[in-house]
Amino acid sequence: MLENILLTIATAATPLLLAAIGELVVERSGVLNLGVEGIMIMGAVTGFAVSLSTGNPWLGLIAATIAGALFSQLFAFLVITIATNQVATGLSLTLLGIGLSGMIGESFVGQPGVKLPTLDIPILSDLPVVGKLLFAQDPLFYLSIVLVFAVMWFLFRTRTGLTLRSIGDNHTSAHALGISVHKYRYFAVMFGGACGGMAGAHLTLVYTSQWIENMSAGRGWIALALVVFASWRPLRVLLGAYLFGAITIVQLHIQATNLRDLESLPAPLYWLAEIVKSIPSQFLSSLPYLATILVLVIISSNRRLTLINTPASLGRPFVPDR
Amino acid sequence: MKKLLFAMAASAAAIAFAGTAEAKVKACYIYVGPVGDFGWSYQHDQGRLAVEEAMGDEVETAYLESVPEGPDAERAMERFARSGCNIVFATSFGYMEQINAVAGKFPDVKFEHATGYKRDHPNVSTYGSKFYQGRYIQGQIAASISKAGVAGYIASVPIPEVVRGINSFMLGAQSVNPDFSVKVVWVNEWFNPGKESDAAKALIDQGADIITQHTDSTAPMQVAAERGVKAFGQASDMIKFGPETQLTAVVDNWAPYYIERVKAVADGTWEQIDVWHGMAEGNVVMAPYKNMPDDVKAKAEETQAAITSGEFEPFTGPITKQDGTEWLKEGEKADIGTLLGLNFYVKGVDDKLPN
Numbered sequence: 110m111l112e113n114i115l116l117t118i119a120t121a122a123t124p125l126l127l128a129a130i131g132e133l134v135v136e137r138s139g140v141l142n143l144g145v146e147g148i149m150i151m152g153a154v155t156g157f158a159v160s161l162s163t164g165n166p167w168l169g170l171i172a173a174t175i176a177g178a179l180f181s182q183l184f185a186f187l188v189i190t191i192a193t194n195q196v197a198t199g200l201s202l203t204l205l206g207i208g209l210s211g212m213i214g215e216s217f218v219g220q221p222g223v224k225l226p227t228l229d230i231p232i233l234s235d236l237p238v239v240g241k242l243l244f245a246q247d248p249l250f251y252l253s254i255v256l257v258f259a260v261m262w263f264l265f266r267t268r269t270g271l272t273l274r275s276i277g278d279n280h281t282s283a284h285a286l287g288i289s290v291h292k293y294r295y296f297a298v299m300f301g302g303a304c305g306g307m308a309g310a311h312l313t314l315v316y317t318s319q320w321i322e323n324m325s326a327g328r329g330w331i332a333l334a335l336v337v338f339a340s341w342r343p344l345r346v347l348l349g350a351y352l353f354g355a356i357t358i359v360q361l362h363i364q365a366t367n368l369r370d371l372e373s374l375p376a377p378l379y380w381l382a383e384i385v386k387s388i389p390s391q392f393l394s395s396l397p398y399l400a401t402i403l404v405l406v407i408i409s410s411n412r413r414l415t416l417i418n419t420p421a422s423l424g425r426p427f428v429p430d431r
Numbered sequence: 432m433k434k435l436l437f438a439m440a441a442s443a444a445a446i447a448f449a450g451t452a453e454a455k456v457k458a459c460y461i462y463v464g465p466v467g468d469f470g471w472s473y474q475h476d477q478g479r480l481a482v483e484e485a486m487g488d489e490v491e492t493a494y495l496e497s498v499p500e501g502p503d504a505e506r507a508m509e510r511f512a513r514s515g516c517n518i519v520f521a522t523s524f525g526y527m528e529q530i531n532a533v534a535g536k537f538p539d540v541k542f543e544h545a546t547g548y549k550r551d552h553p554n555v556s557t558y559g560s561k562f563y564q565g566r567y568i569q570g571q572i573a574a575s576i577s578k579a580g581v582a583g584y585i586a587s588v589p590i591p592e593v594v595r596g597i598n599s600f601m602l603g604a605q606s607v608n609p610d611f612s613v614k615v616v617w618v619n620e621w622f623n624p625g626k627e628s629d630a631a632k633a634l635i636d637q638g639a640d641i642i643t644q645h646t647d648s649t650a651p652m653q654v655a656a657e658r659g660v661k662a663f664g665q666a667s668d669m670i671k672f673g674p675e676t677q678l679t680a681v682v683d684n685w686a687p688y689y690i691e692r693v694k695a696v697a698d699g700t701w702e703q704i705d706v707w708h709g710m711a712e713g714n715v716v717m718a719p720y721k722n723m724p725d726d727v728k729a730k731a732e733e734t735q736a737a738i739t740s741g742e743f744e745p746f747t748g749p750i751t752k753q754d755g756t757e758w759l760k761e762g763e764k765a766d767i768g769t770l771l772g773l774n775f776y777v778k779g780v781d782d783k784l785p786n
Contacts, residue, residue, distance in 0.1 A: 113636045121629055211465065218467030221653070221672055317624045317650040319672070322465035323497060324648075326623045357626075361633035364616040365583065367781035370637075389785045390589075390617035 114358060115242045119250055120316060122354030124149070124308040126253045128332035129339070129346045130260055131304020136336055137264060138297035139277035139422035143199025144184050146329025147206020148302050152177040152309025154210040157222050157320040160313075166225045170249075170310045177306015178299045180206065185298040189291050192426035203329065211322040222318040225249065247315045249307060254347075256304070261343040273297060277420030280427040290427050305329070331398075338405035340418045345405060353401045360393040456697045458482060458689075459516035460494040461507055463523035464622045470647035470666040471621070471683070472496060475522045475545070478685030485690045489697055500525025505533055512537040518696045520689070521545065523621075524590050531555060541701050543692060546592050548771050553703050558688060559771075561709030562592070563599035564738045565681030565717055566643075567745035568731050569663045570603025572678050572720075573641040574611045575727045576661065583634025584615045585627055585644040585651055589785045591773040593645050598777045599745045600643065603734075605779055614639055615782040624650035635660055641678075652676060661722060668718040679731070680718035687713055707767065710739040746770060751778040 128145050135142050142148075155176035160169025184202045187193045225247050234245035264270040273293055276283040280290045308328070313320055331353065339345035363385060371382050409415045460479050462472035479492050493516065498507045504526045511519050512533060518541040521530045526544060531551040534542040542555045550557055573582045584600065586593050597615060604611040614637060616630045627646050631654035634642060642655045642662040649672040655662035656673040664670070664680025688708065695701040708714035717735055720728040737743035748759030753776035759765060776784055 110636050113632070117629060117632045117636070121625070211467075215467065219469045219649075219671065312625065317628045317648075317653060319624065319649060319653060321469070321622075321624055321648055322467050323622075324624050326620075326625060328625070358629060358633060361616055361618075361630050362637065364782075365614045365630075365633050365637045365639075367612060367614055369612065369781050387783055389783075391619055391785055394617070394619040 112238055112241050114362065115238070116246075118351065118354045118358045119242060119246065120354075121357050122350040123247075123250050123253050124311040124316065124328055125332050125335060125353060126257070126347060126350035127249065127311060128305050128308035128329060129335040129350060130253070130256050130343060131301035131308075132332055132336050133339075133341055133343060133346055134260060134264070134273070134304075135297050135301035136423055137277045137341060137420055138273050138294050139280055139420050139425065139427070140185075140188060140294050140298055141195045141199065141424040142181070142184060142202075142298060142301055143196060143333065144181070144202025144206065144329075145301075145305050145333050146325055146327065147203035148177045148180050148305035149206075149309040149312070149329045149332075150210045150323070150325045151180045151206045152306030153313045153325060154214040154217070154309075154320060155306070156310030157313035158213065158217055160223045161217060161220060164223060166223045166314050169223070169314055170225065170307065173306045173310035173314075174303045175306070177309065178303040181298050181302025181305065182295070184302075185295050188426065189294050189298070192428045195424050195426065207323060214320045214322065217320045218322070220319070222313060222320065224318045225314045247311075249311045249315060252307070257343050257347045264343070274420070277422055280422045280425070284427070284429050290429070294427075308332070335401070335405075338402055338409070340405075340409040340415045341420065342418060345408065348408075349401055349405050352404055353397045356397040356400050360396050363388075363393060364390055455489050456486075456518070456693055457491045457493065457516045458693045458696075459511040459514075459519045460492065461498050461504065461511070461519065461521045461523075461526065462494060462496045463500060463525070464497060464647050466494070466496050468622055468647045469649050469669065472522070472647065474666050474683040475520070475685055478689040481686035482689045482693050485686075486693060486697070490693060502529070505529040508533040508542075509536070512540045516540060518543065518693060518701070524592065541692075541696055546590075548705075550703060550705065556692075556704045557706075558692075558704075559592075559707045560683055560685075560714045561707060562681050562683065562715055563595045563745060563770075564709050565679075565715050566596045566599040567603035567738070568717065568734050569643055569679065569681070570600040570605075570611075571607050571734060572723060572727055572731055573600070573643065573663075574604035574607035575730065576678075576723055577611070577641045579638050579640045580608060580610065581612045581614060581637075581639045582641040582643060583631065583637070583639030584613050585630045585634070585642070585646050586615055586617045587621045587646045588619055589617065591771060594776070594784065595770060595773045596645050597780060597782075598773065601777055601780050602745055602750065609779075611779070613780060613782075615780070617785060618646060620646070622647045624648040627651050628654045631655060631662075632658070664718060670718065670721065675722055677718070677721060678723055679720050682716040682718050684714055684716045707771075710735065711741060752776070753778055753780055 152173040156169040156173030159172035160166040187198045188195045230244040234240050335349040339349050464472040466476045495507050520543045522545040524546045527547040527549050530544045534552040534555045544557045546559045547557045618626045628650040631651040635658045640660045644651045644665045649669050652669045652672040656676040670677045746765035748763040749761045750759040752758045
């Protein structure tokens, strides 16, 4: 059972992690993209449509990634080239994505889809408890973990990453140094879009193999919040996403455990269970949000460090010639 | 922010008008979920389409989907009332306060509220469906075929309709196996495929080998199919998502009621009513009984026939409340008022009812 719980947690956390790690790079370049939800849902519908039409979920995944990247370029053009307000543009991108995906997906509603196969690593996947969790997962699970470390390495160990961060911190100075702020931001937004598209594909190709309008159900917003609460640090995003996933699943298990299953427990433990079971389910449902925020606030309570991590130019349009 | 966005999306993007013919009556529908949920809202929309089919040029229909319960719904209804709708169907419990507020402002427009009980103005009717009748049969089937003696129940939000369903399921199960156990998980949402599938996984991991849901997506059915347990569909026949998984489904058939009411508006005979239709009126339909032994199927059909003829009613005594006190005496039937406002569990449900 523990193995199954861990697997379910990973499934719940992966789309959040994918979307959040992409958005982290976008925000590190100083662009605030509130369109994550829209990008995600576009990825979800594209992934589903393509994999159902071709019968190949891998093609669906690739198409979703491209769709996310392309869709985000609409946002990039508006906020980077035309320098529109990033908050308003991001919100419209979300609205557009939800509406457009509903329209595109209309004929795909109610059709059972195709799932991405799991990649089993022989021998290792037979290990007790962690075997299935770490070595017999869907490809997006591996990718999400690899991406976290790749982004860490890129941001903090490469020259390009340093340049990207410097743009996020002070685009005027970066521009004065001859760095093309626009080019970096376009690529950052495209990367974020591709990640969002993959997160969407996870929803329709791994999480539940079906397409339903609005099925991202606010996960894009959670990803956005994770980035902020993780104070723009990749490892904290990983922690946040898994914490969120874990509490989401554990609270369901608490609800699913009946007191009569626990009658054999020693009295103090049973009393404890009784207390836990008397917590209203609405509170349990909101627990993932509360706990994730709380933990991330605590670990980022060092104000100086948080300020250092916050991209100073975040959300501010950059117009070089004005 | 999410709520606001959905509201904006609902009012800005999701408006859709159907039927352009010169029409006499305009019937307008407000759905809580997307039409494509293949569950609750989908069935209401099927009812709307049936009205169009039955009345042809005499009717024009419109709908708004994914309208959040609460203040936003009031705007949606006002908008409909202003745009020339003669009758507005609001199809979720949570629209109760709003529909009554709007009805007061537009006395000439007829308002119909699904699953509600509040009628503050003469132009508000309420209509409901005795889905719990179907859930009793599901409980019987579950207890007959479950090897573990445990069913998982994915519940949405704690309103009387959902509580009634859980109680009825439990009573049906107890009629076969008095020790049957139901695990209830509240997801506190009507429609969230991801969360619903997580809940289904959790329930199966905890030993349930039958899954039943009172949420609107097909995700739990798919999880059950993957994990090789059986499940019941919700609101629509979901057999497509689990050909070897779905035992049956309680299907909501709103078509007869919608046609009757829209025709009444056309004829000028519309009057305020409060109806609660069930199997007898054809409002609650069971999807074909599949994936179960013949004797279980025969018993289910027998119960269905008894409920349809009025010979049997799930909430008939003796029934004890969860806390052990008596609710109904031997042979006593629950009164409609108590059922409509049901806020307690029957004995054997091992869950604390959220407020």
